[in-house]
Amino acid sequence: MKIAILPGDGIGTEIVGEAQKLLALLREQGVAVETEIAPIGGAGYDAARHPLPDATLALARAADAVLLGAVGGPRYDTLPRELRPEQGILGIRKALSLFANLRPALLYPELAAASTLKPEVVAGLDIVIVRELTGDIYFGEPRGRRKTAAGDDEGFDTMRYSVPEIERIARVGFETARKRARRLTSVDKANVLDTSILWREVVTRLAAQYPDVTLSHMYVDNAAMQLVRNPRGFDTIVTGNLFGDILSDEASMLAGSIGMLPSASLDANGKGLYEPIHGSAPDIAGKNVANPLATILSVAMMFRHTFARPDVAERIEAAVRGALRQGLRTADIAQPGEAVVGTRAMGDAVVAALRAQ
Ligand code: IPM
Ligand code: MG
Numbered sequence: 001m002k003i004a005i006l007p008g009d010g011i012g013t014e015i016v017g018e019a020q021k022l023l024a025l026l027r028e029q030g031v032a033v034e035t036e037i038a039p040i041g042g043a044g045y046d047a048a049r050h051p052l053p054d055a056t057l058a059l060a061r062a063a064d065a066v067l068l069g070a071v072g073g074p075r076y077d078t079l080p081r082e083l084r085p086e087q088g089i090l091g092i093r094k095a096l097s098l099f100a101n102l103r104p105a106l107l108y109p110e111l112a113a114a115s116t117l118k119p120e121v122v123a124g125l126d127i128v129i130v131r132e133l134t135g136d137i138y139f140g141e142p143r144g145r146r147k148t149a150a151g152d153d154e155g156f157d158t159m160r161y162s163v164p165e166i167e168r169i170a171r172v173g174f175e176t177a178r179k180r181a182r183r184l185t186s187v188d189k190a191n192v193l194d195t196s197i198l199w200r201e202v203v204t205r206l207a208a209q210y211p212d213v214t215l216s217h218m219y220v221d222n223a224a225m226q227l228v229r230n231p232r233g234f235d236t237i238v239t240g241n242l243f244g245d246i247l248s249d250e251a252s253m254l255a256g257s258i259g260m261l262p263s264a265s266l267d268a269n270g271k272g273l274y275e276p277i278h279g280s281a282p283d284i285a286g287k288n289v290a291n292p293l294a295t296i297l298s299v300a301m302m303f304r305h306t307f308a309r310p311d312v313a314e315r316i317e318a319a320v321r322g323a324l325r326q327g328l329r330t331a332d333i334a335q336p337g338e339a340v341v342g343t344r345a346m347g348d349a350v351v352a353a354l355r356a357q
Contacts, residue, residue: 001031001033001064001065002063003063004035004038004056004059005036005066006066006069006092007043008039008041008072009041010279011069011284011290014285014343016069016295017292017347018292018350019296021347022319022350025355038056040056040088041085041086042071045085050083051071051085051091052088061096065272066096066272067273067295067298068089068092069275069276069295070275071085071089072280093133093273097134098133099165100172101129101263102128102176102263102301103244103248103263103277104261104263104301105125106125107122107126108256108321111333112256114257114335117253117254122232125232125254126180127237127254128236128237129248130237130239132239136161136241136242137157137158137159137242139241140158161198166199167206168268170186170202172238173237177213177235177236178213183213183216184213184215184216185216185223187219187220187223187244188219189219189221190217190219199240203238220239220247223243223247227250227254249277257332257333259333262277262296263277263298266305271306274299275298276294276298288343288344290343292330296320296350297317300312300314315357319357323353328345329341330346
């Protein structure tokens with residue numbers, strides 16, 4: 001099991017460092033993982049003048065799975081778009097055809113009070129957002145800047161989805177729902193966008209092959225509202241790249257903190273890139289305050305989806321619950337008056353809980 005480790009920028013190195021401690025323990029316990037580190041994002045730009053250096057992409061291609069921290073930082077904000085750190089992530093998703101992004105939003109009972117929503121609204125929350133990741137307005141051409149007929153500057157992007165792209169992500173949606181409560185909500189904007197009208201047609205057609213899954217459709221604006229009004233009304237959501245980006249950040253707040261949410265980005269063969277859904281948080285970088293749990297839970301997803309080792313995934317998830325149950329809280333999930341631990345102490349507690357199993 002070869003893992004390419006791409007810490008990236010900001011808090012990326014700290015949170016990935018905690019995940020590496022966990023991998024070291026698993027190796028000690030006989031789980032045959034090998035790791036190799038390479039720069040991406042701003043770190044890639046610093047090392048090789050590109051957010052996705054050739055050597056990094058080659059390492060990621062050769063590996064069975066990729067663990068990514070986060071990218072971005074104020075030092076790189078003035079670079080042209082094609083050299084910005086975000087292009088490192090977007091580039092690797094596209095180059096490895098990681099079209100299926102799974103973003104579970106699960107509320108640990110210990111953290112019910114950490115959500116900004118009332119505990120009774122979020123208790124028992126268990127949603128998976130299946131976000132398409134290599135298409136849509138993120139990658140659609142043409143895009144760019146031009147002059148209007150009147151001589152004004154304008155910027156433009158293209159939203160587009162082809163039938164095969166919609167079909168393959170919809171299948172992941174149906175199959176994900178099938179392993180859960182069998183309810184799939186497809187989110188679109190079919191009251192306005194042609195892309196969404198096609199999306200809805202294709203998803204509806206496919207539903208005939210999944211009679212055991214109950215499909216419903218929802219406009220994205222309504223979905224944004226329902227997520228905070230009645231989040232437990234959702235089981236599995238399937239949606240496009242842009243809507244999924246927005247809704248998954250919203251869903252993270254239901255779970256208490258964006259610092260808790262892992263993600264998997266998979267290709268058609270189960271190879272995957274695993275990353276926390278949060279960013280590089282430059283404001284707290286290097287201060288030992290970031291929450292490493294989203295990254296550690298991303299490693300659990302890696303064992304489940306790429307390495308077909310649900311046993312290891314469950315052990316990691318149980319260790320995270322153990323640390324939470326012991327009362328360990330990083331700043332993002334602490335209640336007023338609760339004692340706060342740092343990144344390393346939280347990582348150590350998870351490793352200790354794993355060792356004690
Ligand atoms: C995410 C992030 C990325 C995205 C950025 C960093 C390019 O927000 O993974 O959700 O927009 O997909
Ligand atoms: Mg995002």
